[in-house]
Amino acid sequence: MPTTTTDIFTEKIERDLAIEPRDPMPEEYRRHLMRQISQHAHSEVIGMQPEGNWITRAPSLRAKMILLAKIQDEGGHGLYLYSAAETLGISREEMIEQLQTGKARYSSVFNYPALTWADIGAIGWLVDGAAIVNQVMLQRTSYGPYARAMVRICKEESFHQRQGYEIMAKMAAGTPEQHEMAQDALNRWWAPALMMFGPSDAESLHSKAAFQWKIKRESNDALRQKFIDKTVQQTEVIGLKVPDPNLRFNAETGHYETSPLNWDEFHRVINGDGPCNRQRLEHHRKFHEEGRWVREACQC
Amino acid sequence: MTQTNALYHYCLRLGDDAVVLGHRLAEMCSRAPFLEEDLALANIALDYTGRAQLYFEYAAELEGKGRTGDDLVYRRAEREFYSHLLCEQPNTDFAYVIVRQFLFSAFDRFLLDDLCAGKDARLAEIAAKTLKETRYHLAHASDWMVRLGRGTAESNARMQHALDALWPYTGELFEMDDVDLQLLEQGIAADLHTIRSLWQTEVRQTLQRANLKQPPDGYMQTGSRKGIHSEHLGHILAEMQYLVRAYPEASW
Ligand SMILES: [Fe+2]
Numbered sequence: 001m002p003t004t005t006t007d008i009f010t011e012k013i014e015r016d017l018a019i020e021p022r023d024p025m026p027e028e029y030r031r032h033l034m035r036q037i038s039q040h041a042h043s044e045v046i047g048m049q050p051e052g053n054w055i056t057r058a059p060s061l062r063a064k065m066i067l068l069a070k071i072q073d074e075g076g077h078g079l080y081l082y083s084a085a086e087t088l089g090i091s092r093e094e095m096i097e098q099l100q101t102g103k104a105r106y107s108s109v110f111n112y113p114a115l116t117w118a119d120i121g122a123i124g125w126l127v128d129g130a131a132i133v134n135q136v137m138l139q140r141t142s143y144g145p146y147a148r149a150m151v152r153i154c155k156e157e158s159f160h161q162r163q164g165y166e167i168m169a170k171m172a173a174g175t176p177e178q179h180e181m182a183q184d185a186l187n188r189w190w191a192p193a194l195m196m197f198g199p200s201d202a203e204s205l206h207s208k209a210a211f212q213w214k215i216k217r218e219s220n221d222a223l224r225q226k227f228i229d230k231t232v233q234q235t236e237v238i239g240l241k242v243p244d245p246n247l248r249f250n251a252e253t254g255h256y257e258t259s260p261l262n263w264d265e266f267h268r269v270i271n272g273d274g275p276c277n278r279q280r281l282e283h284h285r286k287f288h289e290e291g292r293w294v295r296e297a298c299q300c
Numbered sequence: 301m302t303q304t305n306a307l308y309h310y311c312l313r314l315g316d317d318a319v320v321l322g323h324r325l326a327e328m329c330s331r332a333p334f335l336e337e338d339l340a341l342a343n344i345a346l347d348y349t350g351r352a353q354l355y356f357e358y359a360a361e362l363e364g365k366g367r368t369g370d371d372l373v374y375r376r377a378e379r380e381f382y383s384h385l386l387c388e389q390p391n392t393d394f395a396y397v398i399v400r401q402f403l404f405s406a407f408d409r410f411l412l413d414d415l416c417a418g419k420d421a422r423l424a425e426i427a428a429k430t431l432k433e434t435r436y437h438l439a440h441a442s443d444w445m446v447r448l449g450r451g452t453a454e455s456n457a458r459m460q461h462a463l464d465a466l467w468p469y470t471g472e473l474f475e476m477d478d479v480d481l482q483l484l485e486q487g488i489a490a491d492l493h494t495i496r497s498l499w500q501t502e503v504r505q506t507l508q509r510a511n512l513k514q515p516p517d518g519y520m521q522t523g524s525r526k527g528i529h530s531e532h533l534g535h536i537l538a539e540m541q542y543l544v545r546a547y548p549e550a551s552w
Pocket residue numbers: 044073074077153
């Protein structure tokens with residue numbers, strides 16, 4: 001029988017049982033999750049901006065409704081995740097404060113601009129597509145509230161990916177200008193989407209512990225490979241080209257091989273010097289500040 | 301004017317209100333005071349955009365020129381839009397968003413009630429479908445009117461300011477022209493005189509609860525029945541119609 005709190009925690013992890021908010025857990029486990037879940041929540045919320053940038057220019061009522069519903073889902077994901085993080089003993093106000101002061105991060109992919117309508121297709125297809133691969137794994141993460149939030153979120157994500165792919169397919173098959181816009185969007189979003197999985201785990205400080213605690217169950221590289229394999233095929237189906245001259249199928253491994261990614265750019269962008277970092281945070285601060293009088297009036 | 305033509309215009313007006321107000325609400329995405337309210341506003345925007353689709357599809361059929369509902373939204377000029385001036389007023393602050401919604405939904409609720417009982421089956425069907433969501437929009441906006449009207453000194457002042465600024469756009473909601481009169485005779489259009497007194501009672505009661513002063517009925521803005529708008533509409537359309545106009549051959 002386990003006697004110390006550490007024993008109880010370790011045994012639960014070993015037996016693949018979910019850790020619940022009232023269970024004993026090591027402080028580092030709690031901190032790791034708090035950081036990861038709040039970062040995930042912020043990504044959902046900041047991600048509303050690049051897509052929101054096109055709501056008012058959506059080219060049909062149907063497209064506008066689909067995009068509105070999609071962005072609304074992302075806000076909802078933010079809510080589930082803020083709630084999951086709150087079970088670890090941090091308030092939403094504190095998390096927002098950490099976001100706005102740069103102490104907490106969000107997915108670096110949202111620091112790239114959504115320039116044309118095809119970007120709305122590329123974001124849904126590639127960015128949500130990459131997020132799904134990661135989130136499917138997280139449905140089995142060891143922290144109960146996080147895993148349950150992921151189950152709800154994954155149900156909605158496949159619709160997101162499909163609507164994005166549908167936009168891309170339609171544009172790729174449209175006028176020459178539309179086809180060009182679609183290819184251009186793919187060219188710009190391909191690498192940022194692949195980098196969403198993060199650098200190789202060998203380089204990642206947090207990864208080792210995350211595996212031990214079963215927060216994470218597959219490596220960044222393995223998840224990235226899964227995404228590449230399914231996406232390359234989807235690209236060919238709609239007549240677009242993967243923007244990588246070194247792309248080739250390895251018949252022995254059954255996987256696609258791709259060029260190395262530019263991790264210097266990744267680190268530069270994540271550390272603040274990307275096309276939209278300042279804009280995204282400024283936007284968040286501005287409207288949070290403008291809403292202060294409302295929150296004060298209703299104490300909410 | 302033939303009855304079909306009158307009905308076509310009537311549907312355009314209803315659709316234009318929905319598409320323009322829906323657009324303003326959609327602009328609020330990622331700009332609300334907190335996340336839950338962001339989602340609530342997106343929901344209302346979705347409701348309006350959805351009903352715009354229903355009205356424009358019907359209008360396009362009535363017109364019978366082979367245009368689609370989307371053609372009517374994305375390829376029509378400023379001077380052919382008939383949305384009420386109230387709907388296009390900008391999201392100056394959250395108080396404007398709420399007051400605009402309250403004043404309009406209070407009107408919309410009685411309008412749809414009336415259209416539900418109208419003799420045009422298709423309009424009655426759309427009205428019946430959307431009445432429930434409109435009741436929710438009104439409840440949502442009324443709740444905010446009271447919370448903010450009775451909140452802090454600042455929230456009360458901001459609400460009063462928005463109410464004073466938007467009030468001159470309410471007179472237009474009850475204007476009736478030939479289109480209305482012709483369809484009213486057929487039992488299709490709503491009687492805006494009756495609706496006006498219902499609206500006045502609804503508004504008066506909520507403003508009292510909200511501790512807000514009802515502005516006097518002075519000068520009232522007008523023009524939208526003839527397609528004359530504030531300067532704001534042109535900008536809304538420039539944005540909304542941009543892709544369709546820039547790539548007229550493309551379909552999305
Ligand atoms: Fe999401």
